[in-house]
Amino acid sequence: MTQHFPNLFAPLQVGNITLKNRVLMGSIHLGLEDIPGGVERMARFYADRARGGVGLIVTGGVGPNDEGAAIKGGGTMMNDEDVAHHRPITKAVHDEGGVICMQILHTGRYAYNPDNISASSIQAPINPFKPRALSGDEVEDQIDDFVNSAVHAQKAGYDGVEIMGSEGYFINQFIAQQTNQRDDEWGGAYENRMRLPVEIVRRTRAAVGPNFILIYRLSMLDLVEGGSTMDEIVTLGKAIERAGASIINTGIGWHEARVPTIATMVPRAAFTKLTAAFKNAVSVPVVTSNRINMPDVAERVLAEGDADIVSMARPFLADADFVVKAREGRTDEINTCIGCNQACLDLVFQQQVTSCLVNPRAAHETEIEIVPSQSPKSIAVVGAGPAGLAYATTAARRGHQVTLFEAGEKIGGQLNIAVQVPGKEEFHETIRYFRREIELSGVMLKLNTRATPEALSGFDEVIMATGVHPRIPDIEGIDHPKVLTYIDVLRDKAPVGKSVAVIGAGGIGFDVSEFLIHQGPSASLDPVQFAREWGIDLTVATPGGLTGQAQIPIPAREVYLLQRKATKLGAGLGKTTGWIHRAQLQRGRVNMIGGCHYVKIDDSGLHIEVCGTPRVLEVDNVVLCTGQDSNDDLALEMNQEPTLIGGADIASELDARRAIDQAVRLAAIV
Ligand code: FAD
Ligand code: NAP
Ligand code: SF4
Numbered sequence: 001m002t003q004h005f006p007n008l009f010a011p012l013q014v015g016n017i018t019l020k021n022r023v024l025m026g027s028i029h030l031g032l033e034d035i036p037g038g039v040e041r042m043a044r045f046y047a048d049r050a051r052g053g054v055g056l057i058v059t060g061g062v063g064p065n066d067e068g069a070a071i072k073g074g075g076t077m078m079n080d081e082d083v084a085h086h087r088p089i090t091k092a093v094h095d096e097g098g099v100i101c102m103q104i105l106h107t108g109r110y111a112y113n114p115d116n117i118s119a120s121s122i123q124a125p126i127n128p129f130k131p132r133a134l135s136g137d138e139v140e141d142q143i144d145d146f147v148n149s150a151v152h153a154q155k156a157g158y159d160g161v162e163i164m165g166s167e168g169y170f171i172n173q174f175i176a177q178q179t180n181q182r183d184d185e186w187g188g189a190y191e192n193r194m195r196l197p198v199e200i201v202r203r204t205r206a207a208v209g210p211n212f213i214l215i216y217r218l219s220m221l222d223l224v225e226g227g228s229t230m231d232e233i234v235t236l237g238k239a240i241e242r243a244g245a246s247i248i249n250t251g252i253g254w255h256e257a258r259v260p261t262i263a264t265m266v267p268r269a270a271f272t273k274l275t276a277a278f279k280n281a282v283s284v285p286v287v288t289s290n291r292i293n294m295p296d297v298a299e300r301v302l303a304e305g306d307a308d309i310v311s312m313a314r315p316f317l318a319d320a321d322f323v324v325k326a327r328e329g330r331t332d333e334i335n336t337c338i339g340c341n342q343a344c345l346d347l348v349f350q351q352q353v354t355s356c357l358v359n360p361r362a363a364h365e366t367e368i369e370i371v372p373s374q375s376p377k378s379i380a381v382v383g384a385g386p387a388g389l390a391y392a393t394t395a396a397r398r399g400h401q402v403t404l405f406e407a408g409e410k411i412g413g414q415l416n417i418a419v420q421v422p423g424k425e426e427f428h429e430t431i432r433y434f435r436r437e438i439e440l441s442g443v444m445l446k447l448n449t450r451a452t453p454e455a456l457s458g459f460d461e462v463i464m465a466t467g468v469h470p471r472i473p474d475i476e477g478i479d480h481p482k483v484l485t486y487i488d489v490l491r492d493k494a495p496v497g498k499s500v501a502v503i504g505a506g507g508i509g510f511d512v513s514e515f516l517i518h519q520g521p522s523a524s525l526d527p528v529q530f531a532r533e534w535g536i537d538l539t540v541a542t543p544g545g546l547t548g549q550a551q552i553p554i555p556a557r558e559v560y561l562l563q564r565k566a567t568k569l570g571a572g573l574g575k576t577t578g579w580i581h582r583a584q585l586q587r588g589r590v591n592m593i594g595g596c597h598y599v600k601i602d603d604s605g606l607h608i609e610v611c612g613t614p615r616v617l618e619v620d621n622v623v624l625c626t627g628q629d630s631n632d633d634l635a636l637e638m639n640q641e642p643t644l645i646g647g648a649d650i651a652s653e654l655d656a657r658r659a660i661d662q663a664v665r666l667a668a669i670v
Contacts, residue, residue, distance in 0.1 A: 031353040033062070057093060061103045065142070124256055147203045201240050214244060262291060287309040383413065
């Protein structure tokens with residue numbers, strides 16, 4: 001038996017089930033739940049993760065009744081029809097030797113449903129629909145529905161259920177004072193507010209028997225005003241154990257919290273010390289989670305005694321074989337989740353099928369199959385940015401002879417620029433993954449080699465992944481020495497003065513502004529610094545764990561971030577992360593100005609007009625982040641028409657997600 005990560009690979013007995021390791025695949029909504037053919041796709045998705053060695057899988061949330069489902073008409077587990085619907089999933093996982101629990105998720109006032117319900121009629125700040133407060137009898141009905149759901153999950157072949165009691169959903173809404181203003185037996189004193197989860201667990205255990213796994217997900221840190229304190233959390237955890245839970249999973253932050261909890265700028269394993277503070281209060285196994293994305297991090301968390309099991313969700317979108325690679329000491333082959341949310345949560349919250357920026361096959365396994373080619377070809381790929389890397393390695397894995405030309409001295413393309421931005425360090429892992437994939441797949445890599453039409457003659461296929469050129473806008477004085485591009489600043493580290501105007505407020509304009517205001521070490525590398533800067537009370541002595549005193553660093557520069565559009569700056573940023581980028585810049589006192597007309601740049605600075613009013617920004621430098629144009633220079637020189645991918649194909653709204661997705665899909669069929 002391999003012992004690369006001894007704590008991670010220690011088996012664990014839960015009831016009459018032996019988990020083969022300490023890895024729990026956390027619940028993540030796939031967006032497949034309610035679409036035609038979705039069950040078959042979910043069966044394949046979960047079976048791949050079971051084959052990849054996950055100890056215990058928890059499905060995405062399933063409603064115990066119609067009003068509890070995430071959206072109107074969303075997936076439920078209530079009756080024999082639902083049982084039949086889910087059976088292919090449990091069978092597929094069991095056929096692979098896996099263990100799978102279904103998460104029962106009652107979303108309460110978070111339901112995107114005008115008929116949503118909660119403890120009290122208090123609208124969530126992230127939902128347009130105000131909930132209806134339940135009567136006492138109706139609360140009893142909801143408990144019955146949880147129990148009924150668990151019983152039907154058991155019939156469907158699940159090994160257990162996870163009752164979702166954190167992240168601000170229905171159960172949490174009863175526990176927290178700010179969302180529960182009832183004066184009956186379900187409200188008021190904490191013992192009344194915690195009655196709902198305890199009753200749900202107690203009655204569920206009675207209905208499903210002693211051996212069915214019953215996980216309860218307990219919020220360790222609400223990050224909202226009026227949330228729980230650690231004393232209350234411990235009291236509830238003990239009661240949940242007495243009521244019959246076999247495992248206590250932990251959750252961090254309500255969805256409406258205005259503190260980042262899982263995005264890429266959150267340090268790895270930032271919250272596991274909270275689980276550690278709770279763990280000794282109970283004797284059932286305790287799970288910890290959030291931004292644990294590599295086996296060494298998981299091993300450290302377990303070795304330090306923070307938890308008994310580690311939960312990872314998005315890392316299994318990024319790599320179905322994470323566990324088997326870790327077990328076999330092939331950590332450098334893991335395709336690491338970078339915490340970007342771009343292809344998972346950002347899509348889920350737009351009611352689309354989830355996927356993964358670094359692994360477009362996630363939840364699309366049946367659609368994008370990587371199988372050996374029947375007619376291997378010689379293929380030249382030009383450019384080792386995300387598009388070229390994904391294409392070259394996928395095609396080579398299929399048996400094609402691939403030569404990858406890169407003009408620069410290293411692979412990664414613009415990702416090498418992105419990693420310079422504080423909070424984007426995880427892109428290093430993507431570059432490392434592709435570097436290893438090049439070795440494993442046999443791609444012939446030619447660095448420091450600018451491809452020419454001559455060098456490309458003789459290949460069966462030529463793939464042009466040459467990326468983009470920064471766009472230089474037509475503004476008077478654009479050649480002034482104080483004008484820099486984002487490449488000058490981020491890649492070439494050009495000196496930048498104390499006051500700066502950033503033209504263009506897309507993703508790169510935001511990143512450059514963040515880079516410019518930042519000084520000192522990045523908070524994304526240190527959980528304590530991160531907690532200090534975001535006002536998190538890691539002892540949770542204060543309700544909800546908010547100190548109310550975020551210690552925001554003094555910005556290194558005075559920055560103006562400008563755009564021509566009159567709309568809110570950053571409106572086009574990621575659905576689940578845009579608010580964080582806007583908050584970071586507001587905290588760094590960046591002046592965000594929309595509706596700008598750029599008049600000229602001269603020794604006195606940048607001359608603009610805002611709503612017809614002239615203004616001079618007396619800045620030392622002007623940094624251009626004004627979008628990009630395709631680099632198709634080489635393609636135009638070619639006699640044969642190459643296949644263009646990534647930025648070389650379409651520069652507008654390009655990101656690494658689209659570049660990799662397009663590349664993998666094309667390489668899968670070449
Ligand atoms: P590129 O990454 O531009 O790669 C093109 C490669 O081709 C380069 O390495 C270049 O040297 C090479 N090349 C060009 N011509 C030749 C030639 N003739 N011969 C050989 N080689 C050649 N995207 C996200 O999804 N999420 C983010 O958070 C994110 N943050 C970003 C932050 C910054 C600061 C920047 C600059 C970009 C960010 N992006 C982000 C965008 C993302 O990096 C790009 O969309 C992506 O890199 C485009 O991939 P590509 O392969 O098409 O092109
Ligand atoms: P972008 O999002 O297209 O933004 C370009 C900005 O420049 C816009 O604000 C635009 O706004 C302005 N602009 C465009 N042409 C201009 C002109 N001629 N003169 C003056 N202003 C002009 O592009 P980007 O910021 O360069 O980013 C490139 C890609 O990288 C993006 O598509 C993005 O998805 C990706 N990226 C993603 C992230 C992420 O976190 N997901 C981070 C960085 C980059 P106005 O027209 O209103 O002025
Ligand atoms: Fe992780 Fe980003 Fe993939 Fe989501 S899209 S799983 S955050 S790498």
